[in-house]
Amino acid sequence: PVVSKTGSKVDGEMAMTPQLQFISACNVGDVGRVRAEFDGANADVFLSSLDWTRGGDDGAAVVTRAPGRLDVMGGIADYSGSLVLQLPLREGCFAALRRRTGGAEGLGALHVTSRATDGAGRGESINVPLESLVCSNGEGELVPISWEQWASLKSTWSAEQQWAAYVVGGLLVLMHEGHITPVRARPAGKECCLGDPTLLIGREQVEIVLQSAVPEGKGVSSSAAVEVASLSAFAHGFGVQTLIDDARELALCAQRVENKAVGAPCGVMDQMASATGQSGQLMALVCQPATVEGHMPLPAHLRLWGIDSGVRHSVGGADYGSVRTAAFMGRTLLSRTRASGPLSYAIHVTPSELDSGLINCLPEQLRGSDFLASEAQGHGDSATRIDAARTYAVRACVRHPIMENWRVQLFSQLLAAPPSTRQLQTLGELMFQSHASYSLVGLGSDATDDLVRRVRNVGEARGLYGAKITGGGSGGTVCILTDDSEQAAAAVREIAREYGELHLGGVPARLFEGSSPGAAQFGALRLEG
Numbered sequence: 001p002v003v004s005k006t007g008s009k010v011d012g013e014m015a016m017t018p019q020l021q022f023i024s025a026c027n028v029g030d031v032g033r034v035r036a037e038f039d040g041a042n043a044d045v046f047l048s049s050l051d052w053t054r055g056g057d058d059g060a061a062v063v064t065r066a067p068g069r070l071d072v073m074g075g076i077a078d079y080s081g082s083l084v085l086q087l088p089l090r091e092g093c094f095a096a097l098r099r100r101t102g103g104a105e106g107l108g109a110l111h112v113t114s115r116a117t118d119g120a121g122r123g124e125s126i127n128v129p130l131e132s133l134v135c136s137n138g139e140g141e142l143v144p145i146s147w148e149q150w151a152s153l154k155s156t157w158s159a160e161q162q163w164a165a166y167v168v169g170g171l172l173v174l175m176h177e178g179h180i181t182p183v184r185a186r187p188a189g190k191e192c193c194l195g196d197p198t199l200l201i202g203r204e205q206v207e208i209v210l211q212s213a214v215p216e217g218k219g220v221s222s223s224a225a226v227e228v229a230s231l232s233a234f235a236h237g238f239g240v241q242t243l244i245d246d247a248r249e250l251a252l253c254a255q256r257v258e259n260k261a262v263g264a265p266c267g268v269m270d271q272m273a274s275a276t277g278q279s280g281q282l283m284a285l286v287c288q289p290a291t292v293e294g295h296m297p298l299p300a301h302l303r304l305w306g307i308d309s310g311v312r313h314s315v316g317g318a319d320y321g322s323v324r325t326a327a328f329m330g331r332t333l334l335s336r337t338r339a340s341g342p343l344s345y346a347i348h349v350t351p352s353e354l355d356s357g358l359i360n361c362l363p364e365q366l367r368g369s370d371f372l373a374s375e376a377q378g379h380g381d382s383a384t385r386i387d388a389a390r391t392y393a394v395r396a397c398v399r400h401p402i403m404e405n406w407r408v409q410l411f412s413q414l415l416a417a418p419p420s421t422r423q424l425q426t427l428g429e430l431m432f433q434s435h436a437s438y439s440l441v442g443l444g445s446d447a448t449d450d451l452v453r454r455v456r457n458v459g460e461a462r463g464l465y466g467a468k469i470t471g472g473g474s475g476g477t478v479c480i481l482t483d484d485s486e487q488a489a490a491a492v493r494e495i496a497r498e499y500g501e502l503h504l505g506g507v508p509a510r511l512f513e514g515s516s517p518g519a520a521q522f523g524a525l526r527l528e529g
Helices: 031-037 043-049 075-080 147-155 159-176 222-238 241-245 247-262 269-276 318-337 351-355 368-374 394-415 421-440 446-458 486-503
Strands: 002-006 008-010 013-015 060-073 083-101 109-115 124-129 134-136 142-144 181-183 198-200 204-212 281-286 291-297 302-308 464-469 477-483 524-528
Touching: 043 060, 060 222, 060 269, 060 302, 060 394, 060 421, 060 477, 075 083, 075 318, 075 394, 075 421, 083 222, 083 269, 083 394, 109 159, 124 159, 142 159, 142 181, 147 159, 147 247, 159 204, 159 222, 159 247, 198 204, 204 222, 222 241, 222 247, 222 269, 222 524, 241 247, 247 269, 269 281, 302 486, 318 394, 351 394, 394 421, 421 446, 421 464, 421 477, 446 464, 446 477, 446 486, 464 486, 477 486
Parallel strands: 109 204, 181 198
Antiparallel strands: 002 524, 008 013, 060 083, 060 524, 083 204, 083 281, 109 124, 134 142, 281 291, 302 477, 464 477
16 A cells, blocks of 8 residues: 655645655554654554555545644633644644445444544544434435534433544534535446545445544643544545645634534634644744734743643633633623724733723623623624623633733743843743733632642742643643753653642653644645555
């Protein structure tokens, strides 16, 4: 068999690489070249474990990959239009897809298998009949089921199967957006092959195998890695050129999967980092809604680490959703009060404007029913709903993104400054301020506070300068800034060990270090044979 890397557009330019020859998909040769080609993405490990003896009807299969991300600065300010800085992690999710025709009419299915690796991910499978994803439009044409019907379908799955919505939902989104066309028949003699945008509902077998090293519930975007990797596989498998050529569109589509198919009110930051990120560089993203300003190489004199607190995080949780809801309620109130008119994003208010009087139009607490009574048009966020019986901390939840945006702007500028101790001290202080602000809106946790406190206590005497909670907060991972010394690395590992002894039954807390390519930089592998 032949494995070749297909091109992908990164920042508008087509990146092409030579073919790589393998003995077989099960017995990979020349692994050194594969490691060099994919910059530590461990493609060779996944390929060597893939137990397919051949591809689909056309003898081909496709392999894609997307990493998790470390939220360095920005976090939950993404949905308010902030600049965010994200590092694609070394840990990623692989997806392999093939298309076959087989079985009796009516038995077409999407077969999703998730394989656990290194204690991360799931070792589970689910088979979803393709017939359950479509219906007739009354004119003899097949159309995807509505989102209400999708919710009913998901309700028939067990709790252990709900994870599959991140993958199956991707196929449904692509059908809704017209990229994949469900059909009852193909022209005679036309086989099922990669790149064909039609899906033969009655007999086609679409198989996708996932293997993720991005641990769940740690605040490092395990869901985005699965969404982007599987969507990229669907895009290459069904010839969705828009998503193949444009990493931004891939990320936005993945966000729609999470918002519509999964029901989690996330911003686009995670998916953009997973799709467009470049190894060893910080993605600078302006979330209005998703403009990559550039990719910033990490200065050689500093390092970024992540330590898992062991407390599970979820953007689907009530705390994250209520903070986001409150931020949009506050934006609505600011729009009504601000002399210059409506706000597209809360961060269009500057910190000085806010503190010069606008803050007074924002109540500390506001009951949902009171807001709805005065604002008939609602809060303008399709991803969340206002609970009339709930009280929201509006002032703090709007102040956070406005201040965070300016912290990130300063952090970005400082990264480009000449190396100095003062530079590291200021970068670290900005991270500590961001962490404190998470707690003020109710998204802190005792565990992450403990880790940040340990970093502060060790301090710059051993090369540790800053730390903050990441992503959606309420647990998850803490990002740490250090210099590039061995003593700093030893100090971080010591914190992980001591924290684990106290809180994790003696097992050192998991460390995240290193980086790998985003989905666009990785591209796709085509397996033939």
